[in-house]
Amino acid sequence: MTNMDKLYEAVAARGPVCVGLDTDFSYLPEGFAKAELTAGENIVRFNQAIVDATKSVAGCFKVQIAYYESLGLDGLNAYKKTLDYVKATGVPVIADIKRGDIAKTAEMYAKAHFEGDFEADFITLAPYMGLDSIKPYMPFVEEKGKGVFVLVRTSNPGAKDFEYEKLADGRHVYDMVGDKLNAMGKSCMGEHGYSSLGLVIGGTHIEEAAEIRARYKDSFFLIPGYGAQGGTAEDIAQYLSAGNGGVVNSSRGILLAYKKQPGVEFAQAAYNECVNMKEAIKNACDRL
Numbered sequence: 485m486t487n488m489d490k491l492y493e494a495v496a497a498r499g500p501v502c503v504g505l506d507t508d509f510s511y512l513p514e515g516f517a518k519a520e521l522t523a524g525e526n527i528v529r530f531n532q533a534i535v536d537a538t539k540s541v542a543g544c545f546k547v548q549i550a551y552y553e554s555l556g557l558d559g560l561n562a563y564k565k566t567l568d569y570v571k572a573t574g575v576p577v578i579a580d581i582k583r584g585d586i587a588k589t590a591e592m593y594a595k596a597h598f599e600g601d602f603e604a605d606f607i608t609l610a611p612y613m614g615l616d617s618i619k620p621y622m623p624f625v626e627e628k629g630k631g632v633f634v635l636v637r638t639s640n641p642g643a644k645d646f647e648y649e650k651l652a653d654g655r656h657v658y659d660m661v662g663d664k665l666n667a668m669g670k671s672c673m674g675e676h677g678y679s680s681l682g683l684v685i686g687g688t689h690i691e692e693a694a695e696i697r698a699r700y701k702d703s704f705f706l707i708p709g710y711g712a713q714g715g716t717a718e719d720i721a722q723y724l725s726a727g728n729g730g731v732v733n734s735s736r737g738i739l740l741a742y743k744k745q746p747g748v749e750f751a752q753a754a755y756n757e758c759v760n761m762k763e764a765i766k767n768a769c770d771r772l
């Protein structure tokens with residue numbers, strides 16, 4: 485069974501919410517940090533509380549490496565401890581590292597994030613340098629069941645700058661990227677009908693949602709943009725297939741939920757936000 489199969493089953497069991505552990509030190513509630521600990525150590529304590537509170541309603545967790553790299557070695561230690569803590573729960577974990585480089589360098593990134601200290605179930609990749617920048621990850625995908633999510637149509641406003649450009653055949657650039665990746669992903673199909681080569685499809689532009697879902701029936705989607713970036717359950721539901729086939733990330737919306745729930749402890753507030761998000765997406769899927 486591939487990690488994508490496990491992710492599919494996790495979504496079937498607990499829903500599509502992907503809890504984003506993009507933990508900035510400034511997100512820790514007042515009085516939470518212990519002065520005798522480093523910033524990274526305090527972030528790990530915060531993350532552990534979030535993971536404990538939300539794992540029963542999380543399809544997966546996503547750890548955004550930039551938040552940890554920005555703290556240097558202390559942060560990388562916190563990154564590893566956070567990954568290890570999530571892995572011990574058995575809930576799938578995506579390392580959001582967005583790598584993209586020449587094949588030889590990509591081989592090293594693959595080793596760095598699919599084995600050893602920073603091993604994750606899934607990683608994110610940027611495809612701009614071409615398919616040879618993705619291929620070095622495929623031995624881990626095809627032989628060890630690992631998974632990748634590759635950027636196709638991103639959630640940021642700048643998605644319009646390159647991804648929406650039109651080709652001579654009428655396709656958008658993001659269609660061409662998605663088509664090539666979807667074809668590449670046929671080499672690693674799982675038991676549940678989804679490839680281990682998944683696609684990142686932002687949940688903030690919905691005009692093409694139905695077309696994108698129909699075009700890539702066997703691609704699992706990582707869908708960022710819910711909450712803080714304005715994506716709604718109604719928008720996101722269109723990227724799922726009967727409530728599965730994708731995971732929906734929310735980072736700031738979950739980590740900072742306590743700021744919108746006065747008097748509620750931060751981990752409980754994160755849990756409440758996950759439950760609300762899960763129900764809102766389910767209701768929106770049911771209405772489709």
Ligand SMILES: O=c1ccn([C@@H]2O[C@H](COP(=O)(O)O)[C@@H](O)[C@H]2O)c(=O)[nH]1
Pocket residue numbers: 504506548580637638639640684685686708709710711712713733734735736737
């Ligand atoms: O198109 C993309 C690809 C990745 N991301 C990542 O998702 C989260 C979003 O965080 P929020 O706080 O929920 O906005 C973050 O890690 C991004 O790096 C994305 O937003 N859009």
